[in-house]
Amino acid sequence: MTQTKAVLIFGACVMAAAIGLIVMMGGGEEATTATPTKPTEPTGRITGSAATPPPLAETRKGEKPTVTASDTPRQPAAAEGTKEYELDGRKVRDHRSGDRAPIDVPPAVHPAEGPRIPSKLTSAIGQKVRAKVEECGKQIPAAARGEKPRVEGLVVIAIKNKVVTVTSATMQLRNVEGAAVDTAKACIEAGALTITESSTEPDLASYDINISFGL
Secondary structure, rough: OHOOOOOHHHHHHHHHHHHHHHHHHOOOOOOOOOOOOOOOOOOOOOOOOOOOOOOOOOOOOOOOOOOOOOOOOOOOOOOOOOOEEOOEEEEEEOOOOOOOOOOOOOOOOOOOOOOOOHHHHHHHHHHHHHHOOOOOOOOOOHHHEEEEEEEEEEEEEEEEOOEEEEEEEEEEEEEEOOOOHHHHHHHHHHHHOEEEEEHHHOOOOEEEEEEEEEO
């Protein structure tokens, strides 16, 4: 064997050994891949459908809710013993206690938002009504008069173009009896309707004035 051939064979052996070593080193490593892990859910989280809050009140199947007295607004109740009736077209609420006869003179009504007229004017009208009472009262004989006979009533006035007139009058005689009662009553009511008085007050459709005079 020549020296050159021996060198070539030796070189080939060295190369083969080197390749084998590389192959062995590469084969010893294992390929690894990252496998995604499933994220854990935080504790306390509600999954699936949303939770439904419990009902405020349980009812049996097919049963409808009912309304109790505490659920309905309370209405003001009329005072016990109060009597309601009409007098001359006016609604009267009688709060007097006991078993009493209905009132026979309409009460004066003055709404809170309504007008007010000076007391000087109402006094002037009252004095003119009193004059009619004294005039008509002469028809009542002394025998028909009881203790402290009186006249009580309501006159309604109106003001138009600076003139006051009486538009209605309702009178009742107290502690008086006999045939002269109706005559005197009619006389006073008719006389009141003739009363007039000048005034500087603005026009007014209606204003109530209660009167009470001794006979």
